[in-house]
Amino acid sequence: MIEVLRKHITTRLGNDLDHLEKVLSSFKHITTKRNEQLLQQGNICKNVYFIAKGCLHVYVYDKDHNETTRDIVIEDNWCSELLSFGSGKPATENIRTVEPCELFAIDRQSFQKMMETVPQFDKVYKQILEASYANSVYRINTFVSLTALERIRWLMEYRPLLMTRLSSKLIASYLGINKDVFSRLKAKL
Amino acid sequence: MIEVLRKHITTRLGNDLDHLEKVLSSFKHITTKRNEQLLQQGNICKNVYFIAKGCLHVYVYDKDHNETTRDIVIEDNWCSELLSFGSGKPATENIRTVEPCELFAIDRQSFQKMMETVPQFDKVYKQILEASYANSVYRINTFVSLTALERIRWLMEYRPLLMTRLSSKLIASYLGINKDVFSRLKAKL
DNA sequence: TGTGAGCGATGACAAAAGTCGATGTTTTAC
DNA sequence: GTAAAACATCGACTTTTGTCATCGCTCACA
Numbered sequence: 001m002i003e004v005l006r007k008h009i010t011t012r013l014g015n016d017l018d019h020l021e022k023v024l025s026s027f028k029h030i031t032t033k034r035n036e037q038l039l040q041q042g043n044i045c046k047n048v049y050f051i052a053k054g055c056l057h058v059y060v061y062d063k064d065h066n067e068t069t070r071d072i073v074i075e076d077n078w079c080s081e082l083l084s085f086g087s088g089k090p091a092t093e094n095i096r097t098v099e100p101c102e103l104f105a106i107d108r109q110s111f112q113k114m115m116e117t118v119p120q121f122d123k124v125y126k127q128i129l130e131a132s133y134a135n136s137v138y139r140i141n142t143f144v145s146l147t148a149l150e151r152i153r154w155l156m157e158y159r160p161l162l163m164t165r166l167s168s169k170l171i172a173s174y175l176g177i178n179k180d181v182f183s184r185l186k187a188k189l
Numbered sequence: 190m191i192e193v194l195r196k197h198i199t200t201r202l203g204n205d206l207d208h209l210e211k212v213l214s215s216f217k218h219i220t221t222k223r224n225e226q227l228l229q230q231g232n233i234c235k236n237v238y239f240i241a242k243g244c245l246h247v248y249v250y251d252k253d254h255n256e257t258t259r260d261i262v263i264e265d266n267w268c269s270e271l272l273s274f275g276s277g278k279p280a281t282e283n284i285r286t287v288e289p290c291e292l293f294a295i296d297r298q299s300f301q302k303m304m305e306t307v308p309q310f311d312k313v314y315k316q317i318l319e320a321s322y323a324n325s326v327y328r329i330n331t332f333v334s335l336t337a338l339e340r341i342r343w344l345m346e347y348r349p350l351l352m353t354r355l356s357s358k359l360i361a362s363y364l365g366i367n368k369d370v371f372s373r374l375k376a377k378l
Numbered sequence: 379t380g381t382g383a384g385c386g387a388t389g390a391c392a393a394a395a396g397t398c399g400a401t402g403t404t405t406t407a408c
Numbered sequence: 409g410t411a412a413a414a415c416a417t418c419g420a421c422t423t424t425t426g427t428c429a430t431c432g433c434t435c436a437c438a
Contacts, residue, residue, distance in 0.1 A: 062334040070329055083323050092330075122311060129318050134272050134324040140259055141281075143332040144365045145251040148425070168386060176333045178426050183387055185425095275397070357416065367396050374395095374419055 001029060004052040006105050008076055012127055017117045026114055027104040032097045039095040045084035047105040048128065051057075051075045054101025057170065059094050069173040070100070071135070072162065078128045086110075088093045098170065143176060148184050193241040194293050197265055201316055208307045215303055216293040218264060221286045228284040234273035236294040237317065240264045243290025245357065248283050258362040260324070261351065267317045274300075287359065312336070332365060338374050340364045345378075 002024055009020065027050065032038075033162050038056070042085040051058070056079045058071040070093055085108065086090035106114070114121040142154055155175060156163055162171065172182035191213055198209065216239065221227075227245070230290050238245070245268045247260040249347065259282055262268040273280035274297065295303070303310040331340055343354055344364060361371035 060330050060334055064337070068330075068334040069328065070333060071436055082319075083326065086319065106190040107261065126318070128313070129315070130271075130275065133318060133322045133325065136322065137259065137327055140325055140328055140332070141249050141257075142261060144328070144362075145249055150252070161420075162372060167384095171383090173333075179386085180388085187387085234386055356414095358414090368415090369397075370416080376417085 001052050001102050002027075002104065004076065008050065009124060011112040013120070018120060022123060023114055023118055023124070026110040027106050030105055032101045032103065032105040034097055034099050037074075037094070037095045038097065039081055039091055039093070041092055041094050042090050044088055045081040045091045047107050048078060048082070048111065049095075050078055050104040050106075052102040052104060054103070055098040055165070056101070057096050057098050059096070059173075060092065063171050065133060067173065068176070069170070071139070072159065072166065072170065072174050072189065074165075078131065080128075080135070082129065082132060098166065109163055148177045148181060149188070150182075152182070152185055152189070153155075190291050191216075191242050191329060193265065193323060194239050195364070196355060197239065197314060202309070202312055204314040207309060212307055212310060213314070215299040216295050219288055219290075219292040221290045221292065223286055225286045225290075226281070226283070227286065228280055229281050230269055230281055231279050233277055234270040234280045237271070237274060237300065238284075238285040239266060239267055241291040241293060244354070245286040245290070246285050248285070248362075251279065256362065257281075257358050257365070258359070261355065261359065261363050263350065263354075267320065269317075271318065286353065289366050295316070301356050325343065337364065337366045339373055340366070340378070341371070341378070 005027065006024060009023070011031055030049075031172065032054070037049075041060070051073060053075050055075070056073045057069065058073065058079065059067045059069050059082070062068050070077075070097070079095065080089040081093045081095065083089070084093075088108070097137070111125075115125070146154060152175060155171065166174070168182060168186075170177050172179040175182065177185070194216065195209070195213060198212070219238075221243070227238065228235075230249070240262060242264050244264070245262045246258065246311045247262065247268065247270070248256045248258050260268075268284065270280040270284065272278070273282075277297070299316075301323050304314070331343055335343060341364060345361065351363070355363070357371060357375075358368050359367040364371065364376070
């Protein structure tokens with residue numbers, strides 16, 4: 001499984017990364033069932049997760065205590081509540097597994113140690129941050145410029161995997177649409 | 190004016206930043222009128238801007254060619270189309286001044302040179318990226334969890350300056366609300 | 379193997395948001 | 409200083425989205 005992570009890093013930073021094995025060994029392999037809570041808002045986010053297999057749900061609650069989806073992240077991607085992880089302040093978001101997962105987790109201490117002892121580890125962090133940022137910019141732009149129906153079409157075109165893999169309820173939440181409305185609009189396509 | 194930028198950097202990274210003056214001198218001071226186009230989608234984003242004074246509008250077009258707002262950025266903040274700036278690919282977003290501005294711009298070559306010659310410049314970039322990311326996470330969460338009226342209340346509470354400073358049209362666009370709807374909802378408060 | 383919880387679809391209705399045209403006001407450009 | 413353009417608001421109307429109750433289906437599991 002660690003192969004997936006090794007490959008992820010080397011395809012982005014090349015094979016010349018010093019101490020790659022040292023970096024890899026600072027990650028802890030975690031196997032989860034579905035619906036496992038990885039982070040609860042109010043707690044400090046202790047880990048950054050690399051998803052080797054499976055799918056994570058990052059969500060917050062609206063005023064009626066409904067879950068609303070900030071992001072859904074699939075394998076070969078990084079997931080965390082970076083703002084809490086970076087600052088040590090309480091998280092404002094929740095993270096939960098959607099499916100059984102194979103994760104590689106690095107905690108704050110190990111992360112810090114890597115930052116200090118492996119000069120190029122910086123680049124790994126930069127990669128994570130840039131990818132997360134890119135994703136959120138796209139996401140904002142779909143919200144401000146597309147209607148519900150257009151967002152469904154967008155998902156089918158650019159994230160077709162999510163359409164087949166997730167429950168309708170989750171997809172609707174990801175798109176910021178009520179689940180009943182999603183059901184009706186889908187029938188119209 | 191460069192004082193604003195110097196202060197911005199030192200309050201975040203401390204006074205011990207080597208070569209601070211060298212870093213500062215790699216920025217070009219730009220004075221603009223309002224409604225000046227700084228970036229057109231399709232072009233490569235050549236600069237990262239620090240806003241010493243004024244306000245920038247980052248926008249895309251929806252299918253009816255209406256401008257929709259990805260972000261509005263005010264003084265003491267950084268603004269760019271980082272994805273294009275970082276990759277050298279064409280920008281998908283437009284940037285324009287909302288007010289007369291005092292900007293400090295650094296182009297890709299200078300940026301690259303700073304990255305290579307000033308080890309700690311990395312931290313400046315990290316700061317920019319982290320702040321941009323934090324902002325976009327908040328923004329997504331307001332879109333997925335709040336109604337139009339709640340978003341207006343949110344803006345009044347957390348960005349009161351924007352409420353008084355921008356045109357209703359721009360605020361509405363920032364909040365992802367039709368301008369007529371915004372006008373009516375505002376009256377209801 | 380039954381049963382209860384959760385899911386997805388749908389109809390009827392309610393609420394929210396968007397559109398359009400009109401009007402008066404403010405701002406901008408010359 | 410003045411004309412033109414852009415802006416803000418409003419009423420009437422349409423469209424979109426949300427809510428609620430219902431029903432059939434699946435699936436985990438006791």
